[in-house]
Structures are given as structure tokens and as C-alpha cells.
Amino acid sequence: MSGVAFDITSLVAQTGYPEPMSVLTLNHYLFVSAAMFALGLIGFLTRRNLIIMFLCTEMMFQAAGIALIAASRFWLNHTGQSFVIFVLTVAAAEAALALALVVLLFRKRESLDAEQWSEMSG
Amino acid sequence: MGEAISPFVLYAAIALGAIGVWMALPRRGVNPQVLGAIVGAAAVGLVLLGLGLRAGASDASHLPNIYFYVFAAIALGACLRVITHQKPVYAALYFILAILASAGLYLILSAEFMAFALIIIYAGAILITYLFVIMLATQAPSEERTEALSEYDATAREPLLATGVGFTLLAVLTSMLFTGSASLPDSEAVVAGRNGDEVLADLPSRVEEALVEAGLMGEGQTIARDADGQALIDPVARTASVETGGEIVEIAWPAGLAARNVESLAYDFLNRHPGTIEIAGIILLMAMLGAVVLSRRQVEIDEEAKAHQSRHLSVEDPA
Numbered sequence: 436m437s438g439v440a441f442d443i444t445s446l447v448a449q450t451g452y453p454e455p456m457s458v459l460t461l462n463h464y465l466f467v468s469a470a471m472f473a474l475g476l477i478g479f480l481t482r483r484n485l486i487i488m489f490l491c492t493e494m495m496f497q498a499a500g501i502a503l504i505a506a507s508r509f510w511l512n513h514t515g516q517s518f519v520i521f522v523l524t525v526a527a528a529e530a531a532l533a534l535a536l537v538v539l540l541f542r543k544r545e546s547l548d549a550e551q552w553s554e555m556s557g
Numbered sequence: 558m559g560e561a562i563s564p565f566v567l568y569a570a571i572a573l574g575a576i577g578v579w580m581a582l583p584r585r586g587v588n589p590q591v592l593g594a595i596v597g598a599a600a601v602g603l604v605l606l607g608l609g610l611r612a613g614a615s616d617a618s619h620l621p622n623i624y625f626y627v628f629a630a631i632a633l634g635a636c637l638r639v640i641t642h643q644k645p646v647y648a649a650l651y652f653i654l655a656i657l658a659s660a661g662l663y664l665i666l667s668a669e670f671m672a673f674a675l676i677i678i679y680a681g682a683i684l685i686t687y688l689f690v691i692m693l694a695t696q697a698p699s700e701e702r703t704e705a706l707s708e709y710d711a712t713a714r715e716p717l718l719a720t721g722v723g724f725t726l727l728a729v730l731t732s733m734l735f736t737g738s739a740s741l742p743d744s745e746a747v748v749a750g751r752n753g754d755e756v757l758a759d760l761p762s763r764v765e766e767a768l769v770e771a772g773l774m775g776e777g778q779t780i781a782r783d784a785d786g787q788a789l790i791d792p793v794a795r796t797a798s799v800e801t802g803g804e805i806v807e808i809a810w811p812a813g814l815a816a817r818n819v820e821s822l823a824y825d826f827l828n829r830h831p832g833t834i835e836i837a838g839i840i841l842l843m844a845m846l847g848a849v850v851l852s853r854r855q856v857e858i859d860e861e862a863k864a865h866q867s868r869h870l871s872v873e874d875p876a
Contacts, residue, residue, distance in 0.1 A: 455744035455745060455747060456744055457612070457616070457618070457619040457744050458561075458738050458739070458741050458743075458744065459561065459608070459611060459612035459615065459619040459620075460612065460619055460620070460621045461738055461741075462561045462562075462608050462612075462734070462735060462738055463605065463608050463609070463612075463621045463625060463629075464621070464625075464662070464666070465731075465734045465735075465738065466604055466605070466608065466731060466734070467629045467632065467633065467662070469727055469730040469731050469734060470574075470601065470633055470727060471632065471633065471636050471655075472726075472727075472730070473723045473724060473726055473727035473730070474578070474633070474636045474637060474639075474640055474723070475636070475640075476719075476722070476723045476726060477578060477582075477640060477719050477720055477722075477723035477724075478639060478640030480714070480715065480718075480719035480722065480723070481582055481640065481713040481714050481715065481716050481719040481720075482640060482713065482714070483709035483710070483712075483713075483714050484645055484707075484709055484710050486645050486649075486687065486690060486691055486694065487639070487640075487645055487648050487710075489687075490639060490648060490649060490652055490687060491639070491640060493652065493679075493683065494636055494639065494652065494655065497655065497656065497659055497679075500659070500671075500675070501659055501662055501663075504662075504663050504666050504668045504671060505666055507666075507668065508666040508667060508668065509741075509744070509747070510747055511747060512825075513818075513821045513822045513824075513825035513826075514825055514829065516668050516670070516671050516822050516825070516826075517822065517825050517826040517829070517830055519668075519671050519675075520671070520674070520826065521830075521833060521837055523674070523675070523678050523679070524837040524840065524841060525837075525840065526679075526683065527678065527682070527683055527841065527844070528840050528841055528843075528844035529844075530683045530686060530687070531686070531844045531845060531847075531848040532844050532847050532848055532851070534686055534687065534690045534848070535847065535848035535849075535851035535852040536851060537690055537694060538690060538693060538694060538851075538852050539851050539852060541693075541694040542854075545696065546696075546707075546709070547645075547694055547695075547707070547709065548707070548708075548709035549709070549714075550709065550714070
């Protein structure tokens with residue numbers, strides 16, 4: 436992968452294995468992934484809106500996906516990409532259940548505030 | 558191979574990022590969101606500059622594609638907006654932007670199938686569900702609640718503590734990732750150890766197609782197959798066997814014959830993880846059932862209505 440030249444056709448209509456990727460390039464992607472994960476964690480901890488809290492867990496899934504794809508690219512191995520498909524599956528299942536729960540909780544208290552349910556902490 | 562970035566620069570940038578995110582988190586009164594975003598962007602830029610200088614010093618080809626910086630900036634900026642925006646609808650829309658930027662990163666990493674699957678599944682399906690639920694579960698401003706913004710959206714909970722925890726995790730993660738990646742093998746060694754074209758043995762018609770296109774195979778000739786129906790090719794010696802009227806001839810590997818990304822992905826996905834696919838299907842089914850059960854509305858019927866209903870049914874029923 437060259438530094439500046441970018442040819443979209445070489446990516447989309449790519450045949451065969453791409454050029455090997457350096458560890459130093461891999462580090463860039465891993466940093467973006469880690470930063471996105473940390474932002475998702477902070478969002479999950481600070482936001483009080485239930486929907487945004489679950490949105491932040493999706494963000495953490497996304498960060499894991501970037502790390503998996505980058506590792507898959509580094510090793511020239513497609514297992515990482517297969518795992519991202521499973522991550523997407525789990526994210527979809529989680530979104531369906533979490534949103535059903537949010538709707539249920541909203542009906543009970545007429546509010547999306549997570550603090551409304553603080554008695555559950557015991 | 559030395560360290561990817563000086564630990565001092567890394568930790569300074571992470572502390573700077575923590576200050577930026579803390580400033581950008583929503584609160585009442587003075588809300589220095591723009592300043593916080595600028596400080597956070599400076600922190601990310603510092604780390605990427607440090608990584609880039611190290612990569613560029615060894616070889617310019619070790620730098621990531623220029624579009625990496627564009628997509629990474631959009632993705633992290635949109636993620637910051639998701640966790641700092643006070644209105645949930647805007648947070649969800651910014652998350653779609655983050656997904657699109659991640660799809661761009663996937664594309665640079667030559668995972669084009671996953672990039673488009675990500676856009677279709679995440680931006681197209683999951684986020685639309687989120688938007689629907691935001692619309693379902695938001696109170697309209699009424700007479701006693703004139704304020705459109707709820708208290709729980711306007712202020713963050715424990716911003717200082719959460720930012721500290723999040724960025725401590727980031728510091729630990731990045732320093733471990735960079736130490737660990739330094740001990741990874743050289744990329745040339747990774748390539749030498751593998752050959753992705755074995756996949757083609759299971760795709761005889763693809764090999765035939767490439768052979769015909771290259772003009773190496775004419776009428777009455779087919780690619781030779783073994784007892785299992787696999788194409789007789791040798792990905793190491795780069796030869797293919799062609800059958801002509803019962804005779805098998807080995808010919809050179811044609812130009813343009815290589816496993817495509819989607820073919821390799823499908824091969825890996827279906828051959829190596831068949832059980833996992835079944836489990837994923839069960840998880841999805843259970844999630845769907847669970848969502849239906851959780852969100853159904855309990856209809857309250859009093860005793861009289863129940864008696865009326867049963868009388869009504871017993872008259873209707875001829876048995």
C-alpha cells in the first residue's frame with residue numbers, strides 16, 4: 436500500500452492478496468481502535484440516557500471490528516473478517532434486546548434516565 | 558525494531574485527550590465543547606504524528622494511506638460528538654457518520670465486502686432501529702415541561718471519574734498494543750509463510766474461466782479434477798492441470814488467476830466456522846423472540862369483560 440497514491444479500483448476490484456502491511460502501519464489502526472473503544476467506554480459511563488448508553492456499547496463493538504480487520508489485513512488471513520461478521524451478528528442481537536428493554540423501561544417510568552433505576556444497585 | 562512511539566509523548570497526548578473529552582462532555586452553564594474538541598483533536602494528532610514519524614523514518618511505504626487520516630479523523634470526531642451531543646437523535650446520526658468512516662477504514666484495509674456489509678447492516682438496519690426507538694421513547698414537550706432538553710441529557714454523570722477511567726484504560730491498551738506489536742514478525746515473513754490461492758482448488762470453474770480468458774484452454778479441454786472434484790492446481794509451483802481427451806497436461810499458472818477477497822472470505826467463513834454460523838443463527842432467533850416478548854403490551858381485562866368475552870366465544874363456537 437503506497438503512501439499517497441490511492442486508486443479505488445485497485446481496492447474494490449482487487450484480486451489476489453494485497454501487499455503486506457507493515458507493523459508500523461498496523462499500529463495506526465490499533466490506536467484508532469483503542470481510542471474509539473475508550474470514547475465508547477466514557478460515553479457508557481457518563482451519559483444518563485439509556486439509548487445513548489447502548490449506542491456507546493455499539494461504538495465499542497465497532498472499535499473491536501476495526502482492530503479485527505486490521506489484524507486480518509496484517510496477517511493476510513480472512514478469519515478476522517469472518518469474526519467481524521459474528522461481531523455484527525451479536526451487535527444486532529444486542530441492539531434488538533436492548534432496545535426492547537429500553538421501550539419496556541420507558542413505559543414503566545416515562546423517562547429514559549438511567550438514574551431512575553438506581554434502586555436496582557441495591 | 559524499536560518502540561512505535563515514545564512513552565512520554567504517548568502519555569502526554571493521552572492526558573491531553575482526557576482533558577479535551579472532559580471539557581467536551583455535556584454540562585449546564587459554561588460548556589466549552591468546541592475547545593474540548595480542539596484539544597482532543599490535538600491529542601489524537603500528536604499520537605498519529607508520533608506514530609507517523611516513526612513509520613516514515615524507517616520507510617515511507619510504512620506510512621498508512623493518506624485517506625486513513627481522513628477517515629480516522631472523521632470517525633473519532635463523530636464518536637466524540639456521539640458521547641457529547643445533548644440530543645439523542647443527533648448522537649445517533651453522528652454514530653452513522655462514525656460507521657461510514659469505519660467502512661472507509663475497512664476499504665483501505667482491503668476488506669471491501671465487510672465495508673459494504675457494515676454500511677448495510679449497521680447504518681441501514683441497526684441505527685434505523687435506534688432512531689425508531691428514540692422517536693418512540695421521547696416525551697413531547699408539554700405544558701408543564703416547556704424545556705425540550707431533559708435534565709438527564711443535558712448533564713453528564715461523573716464526568717471527571719469516567720474520563721479518568723476511560724483514558725487510563727486507553728493508556729494501558731495503547732502501551733500494551735505498541736509493545737506487543739513490536740514483537741510481531743516482519744510483514745515479509747508473514748507473506749512468505751502463507752499462500753492464499755489454495756482456495757482456488759475448490760473453485761474449478763473459476764480456474765477454467767481464467768484459463769479460457771488467458772487463451773490457455775480451448776474447445777474440448779477441461780480443468781483436471783481429483784476424486785473429490787477439486788481442481789488439480791499447484792499454488793506453490795504455480796501450475797494448473799488441464800485435461801484434453803483423457804490426457805492430463807500441466808500448464809503454467811495463467812495471469813489474472815488469483816483468489817478474490819470475497820472468495821477467500823467466503824471460503825474461510827463457511828469452511829472454518831460452520832458451527833459458529835449455526836450458533837449465530839440461534840442467537841439471532843432468540844434475540845428476535847426475546848424482543849417480541851419484552852416489548853409486547855400487557856392488555857388489562859377486568860373480570861366482567863372476561864366473562865363477556867367467554868360467553869361471546871361459546872356462542873360463536875358450534876361445538
